[in-house]
Amino acid sequence: xxxxxSVRGIVSFVGDDRVRVVNDAIYDDALNDMTYGRRxxxxxxxxxxxxxxxxxxxxxxSVLAREKTGESVERPPKPPCLDLAWAQFEHVALxxxxxxxxxxxxxxxxxSEKSNEDGKNNRERAExxxxxxxxxxxxxxxxxxxxxxxxxxxxxxxQNLRAFAIICFVAGLVSIPNMNYYSSSExxxxxxxxxENILFHWLMKTSLVCTRTEWRACPxxxxxxxxxFPRPQDRFGVSDREDEDLKFLKQNDCxxxxxxxxxxxxxxxxVAVAVLYNCYRQKAVETEYDExxxxxxxxxxxxxxxxxxxxxxxxxxxxxxxxxxxxDHENIHVTCVTVVLHNQHLVDKLVSRRRLxxxxxxxxxxxxxxxxxxxxxxxxxxxxVARWRKLICRAKDAQTIKGEIETLSEEIxxxxxxxxxxxxxxxxxxxxxxxxxxxxxxxxxxxxxISKNTAVHSKNPGYLFRSKHLLSVVxxxxxxxxxxxxxxxxxxxxxxxxxxxxxxxxxxxxxxxVIVYICNAYEIPFLGPYVITIMNQLVPTLINYLMxxxxxxxxxxxxxxxxxxxxxxxxxxxxIVLT
Numbered sequence: 001x002x003x004x005x006s007v008r009g010i011v012s013f014v015g016d017d018r019v020r021v022v023n024d025a026i027y028d029d030a031l032n033d034m035t036y037g038r039r040x041x042x043x044x045x046x047x048x049x050x051x052x053x054x055x056x057x058x059x060x061x062s063v064l065a066r067e068k069t070g071e072s073v074e075r076p077p078k079p080p081c082l083d084l085a086w087a088q089f090e091h092v093a094l095x096x097x098x099x100x101x102x103x104x105x106x107x108x109x110x111x112s113e114k115s116n117e118d119g120k121n122n123r124e125r126a127e128x129x130x131x132x133x134x135x136x137x138x139x140x141x142x143x144x145x146x147x148x149x150x151x152x153x154x155x156x157x158x159q160n161l162r163a164f165a166i167i168c169f170v171a172g173l174v175s176i177p178n179m180n181y182y183s184s185s186e187x188x189x190x191x192x193x194x195x196e197n198i199l200f201h202w203l204m205k206t207s208l209v210c211t212r213t214e215w216r217a218c219p220x221x222x223x224x225x226x227x228x229f230p231r232p233q234d235r236f237g238v239s240d241r242e243d244e245d246l247k248f249l250k251q252n253d254c255x256x257x258x259x260x261x262x263x264x265x266x267x268x269x270x271v272a273v274a275v276l277y278n279c280y281r282q283k284a285v286e287t288e289y290d291e292x293x294x295x296x297x298x299x300x301x302x303x304x305x306x307x308x309x310x311x312x313x314x315x316x317x318x319x320x321x322x323x324x325x326x327x328d329h330e331n332i333h334v335t336c337v338t339v340v341l342h343n344q345h346l347v348d349k350l351v352s353r354r355r356l357x358x359x360x361x362x363x364x365x366x367x368x369x370x371x372x373x374x375x376x377x378x379x380x381x382x383x384x385v386a387r388w389r390k391l392i393c394r395a396k397d398a399q400t401i402k403g404e405i406e407t408l409s410e411e412i413x414x415x416x417x418x419x420x421x422x423x424x425x426x427x428x429x430x431x432x433x434x435x436x437x438x439x440x441x442x443x444x445x446x447x448x449x450i451s452k453n454t455a456v457h458s459k460n461p462g463y464l465f466r467s468k469h470l471l472s473v474v475x476x477x478x479x480x481x482x483x484x485x486x487x488x489x490x491x492x493x494x495x496x497x498x499x500x501x502x503x504x505x506x507x508x509x510x511x512x513x514v515i516v517y518i519c520n521a522y523e524i525p526f527l528g529p530y531v532i533t534i535m536n537q538l539v540p541t542l543i544n545y546l547m548x549x550x551x552x553x554x555x556x557x558x559x560x561x562x563x564x565x566x567x568x569x570x571x572x573x574x575x576i577v578l579t
Contacts (some may be wrong), residue, residue: 095125153556178260187210299432300429312339334428342420342422439475487553
């Protein structure tokens with residue numbers, strides 16, 4: 001099968017003839033617009049120890065130059081192009097904005113520094129691999145609104161980061177009198193600090209840590225007064241006298257005055273009020289970012305739990321165009337309808353087959369063409385797999401992968417014969433106003449949806465799908481935020497999945513707590529911090545594994561569940577268990 005692909009000046013496939021153009025200025029990037037890593041790579045590629053194909057690349061370019069003069073020569077296989085890989089990384093993986101317009105021979109300046117309504121400059125994000133426009137990397141200092149081009153959450157993250165940085169800075173300025181007092185001899189006194197503790201003392205100097213202590217007799221004290229955990233190992237002591245046991249406690253003699261307490265209260269109140277105000281303002285900022293970015297979700301609606309047999313997109317198109325007309329707007333026009341089916345098992349098989357095909361394509365020999373319709377030839381042209389990779393990495397050879405692909409293909413054919421019900425329906429309209437009107441017209445309470453109370457549309461019976469089904473309609477998330485494979489899972493199944501994963505997380509927390517308790521019980525407390533550190537390294541891997549068993553409709557929900565589990569474990573493990 002012939003593939004048509006064109007990226008300016010890199011490679012172009014036309015029919016069955018492959019015309020490759022090698023150009024050092026990939027994407028016409030100026031040297032100053034490249035990353036420092038790419039500049040270093042362009043310099044080092046002349047050395048064989050860095051780029052083993054340097055001679056092959058020079059030979060290949062020489063053959064191309066001779067072809068241009070009309071000389072008939074045999075073209076060798078094209079070696080891997082290191083600069084092309086860097087260009088792919090910079091233009092696809094990194095953030096870029098449109099700097100000017102250029103297509104064919106026509107050039108005209110494209111205003112990427114266009115003015116907004118508020119008079120501020122705003123760059124327009126370039127799509128990954130943009131070739132119609134000249135692009136540049138985003139500078140280090142970019143506004144939060146520009147970062148919102150990658151999603152409203154990204155812009156809100158940097159906005160909150162700046163807000164909390166300002167809040168902490170102001171709180172630090174307010175606390176300067178307290179820090180001066182805590183670091184003075186009036187609070188902690190003067191004492192000798194050995195070389196081993198000098199760094200710790202310097203870090204703790206302006207905090208409430210008290211270094212003025214004294215051992216005092218406490219005849220009625222006993223080590224059991226503090227319970228089993230945590231134990232007062234450095235605060236309780238017993239004398240070595242044979243005639244009687246004298247018990248002592250180490251007490252702090254540092255005094256906190258009313259002024260310091262008042263400043264702490266003022267700081268706490270300021271931080272609390274500032275955080276609450278930032279949370280209140282965040283909603284307005286979110287609306288501002290959302291209105292500045294026109295995305296597919298601004299023109300679409302999501303129908304939750306539609307009739308299971310409503311598979312025809314034309315039926316949904318007719319329903320919205322024929323039953324919804326508004327006085328202040330022209331007739332509703334549906335642009336696109338996406339019907340999501342309960343076919344996760346089929347999709348999983350297709351994804352697994354696609355991954356195996358990609359694995360075979362990666363392992364094919366250099367210069368060979370991958371043909372997914374002729375796997376026997378692909379197996380013959382594949383690189384052999386080393387025995388150590390089979391034993392240690394459990395790597396599979398091409399013949400084994402081919403057998404798995406054939407098995408999956410048979411299973412997919414059987415699954416394609418089944419009839420699947422509808423899980424979700426996404427409808428995209430021509431105008432944003434149409435979407436808002438539809439959401440307003442079909443807005444009903446959750447209780448009405450659960451009880452299927454069709455009387456809520458008694459004045460507008462046309463709002464009922466097929467004249468009997470009450471629809472639950474919401475604004476959908478961004479397409480890139482949707483986890484399409486998990487849309488057909490039911491709520492109870494998701495709750496069970498999360499219950500099991502949270503149970504496993506709590507078990508991990510309990511294991512860490514028991515180990516630390518045993519260390520303290522047998523008076524080997526120095527092992528506790530090491531256990532905490534090891535568990536903090538191992539459990540995130542466990543949580544990543546557990547998250548594979550959870551189904552979420554959106555990436556945000558998935559990441560939130562992952563964040564809660566990880567934060568819960570690390571907070572309990574570090575703050576509560578360790579102390």
